[in-house]
Amino acid sequence: MNTIVSTHNLSKRYGGAYRVNDVNLTVYEGEVYGFLGPNGAGKTTTLKMLLGLAKPTEGKVMILGKDFYENSQAILHQTGSLIESPSFYGHLTGLENMRVMQRLREAPDKNVMEALHIVRLENQKDKKVSQYSLGMKQRLGIAMALLAFPKLLVLDEPTNGLDPSGIGEVRELIKSLPQKYGMTVMISSHLLSEIEQIATSVGIINDGKLLFQGSMEALQRRSTPSILIKTENNEAAAKLLLSGGIRALPKGEVLALEGIDDRRVAEANRLLVQAGIDVLRIEEHKRNLESIFLELTGKEKSL
Incomplete structure (x- = not known):
């Protein structure tokens, strides 16, 4: 070009x-x-x-x-x-x-x-x-x-x-x-x-x-999507997933799984269901341009 x-x-x-x-x-x-x-x-x-x-x-x-x-x-x-x-x-x-x-x-x-x-x-x-x-x-x-x-x-x-x-x-x-x-x-x-x-x-x-x-x-x-999972017992779900090698971080009412592919998402869901922990919702969260901008600048400035 x-x-x-x-x-x-x-x-x-x-x-x-x-x-x-x-x-x-x-x-x-x-x-x-x-x-x-x-x-x-x-x-x-x-x-x-x-x-x-x-x-x-x-x-x-x-x-x-x-x-x-x-x-x-x-x-x-x-x-x-x-x-x-x-x-x-x-x-x-x-x-x-x-x-x-x-x-x-x-x-x-x-x-x-x-x-x-x-x-x-x-x-x-x-x-x-x-x-x-x-x-x-x-x-x-x-x-x-x-x-x-x-x-x-x-x-x-x-x-x-x-x-x-x-x-x-x-x-x-x-x-x-x-x-x-x-x-x-x-x-x-x-x-x-x-x-x-x-x-x-x-x-x-x-x-x-x-x-x-x-x-x-x-x-x-630059923004790796997060997988957000909501269960009926997030504390127990996080411990179970960690035992299976999947790190889940509390984020309000959901757990955030960073940097995992579809296969690992399915594995996480299977672990929870098999353990009797109800999975209420799984969704992919992509950051918009604003959140990437704030990450690049390192501070929240008036926009």
Whole structure:
């Protein structure tokens, strides 16, 4: 696969403190790359360095196979972005704001209406932006980022200000972009459930350091599922299973069996039934992305 974005030891220091420290990102063509971390983790600072909005203290940025700082004009022509909150002329309509961006991006007329259609603002295009809701402004910002139908689309917290219905629409839009328009998408978020549903690969950053990078499947594999068993006598069940070489740890009203396969689960069930201990429930418990994230960061931060 072609590499669309790569960084080498990318760092940003303010005073004596690093906001981003030796980050090595790799984003491949056609991916939806979820950039995940708590507020203040370094996500926005990293994205700003990818787009030339902040100068790295150290490190290198390669986009579309070229050194960004040697080819910034050509690269930015093929890149769309929405960083932090979008900026508009409030006294102009949505369409007029799009026309301003059209001239800056030298985009064809058809792109304007198509972008507005994609974010479902075509019926609101003649309303002044000062009269837009926060969610409408966010969607207009996404439309502006889409205007040139770029090879790389960078979105920083794109669902901010959207209601649940709007979040769902943006989610489906982002998922469709690689296949429908050939775009590669980088999306940052502190909303773990959103990244889990959108991204094909993920990078997790905390305190300026990249803690994990890889496919969503690889991240999920870091979590070995637990088998939870509830019996009518958990204390006796735990002792019996331990005598059979199966460790069962109390976890509330159930026993947790870590790292065992289906054959051993069946063996555990058989041991309990043969000993006359009623098995009330057996279930597999898989940790979600949030629990894996908290394990990687080593502490519960505000998300």
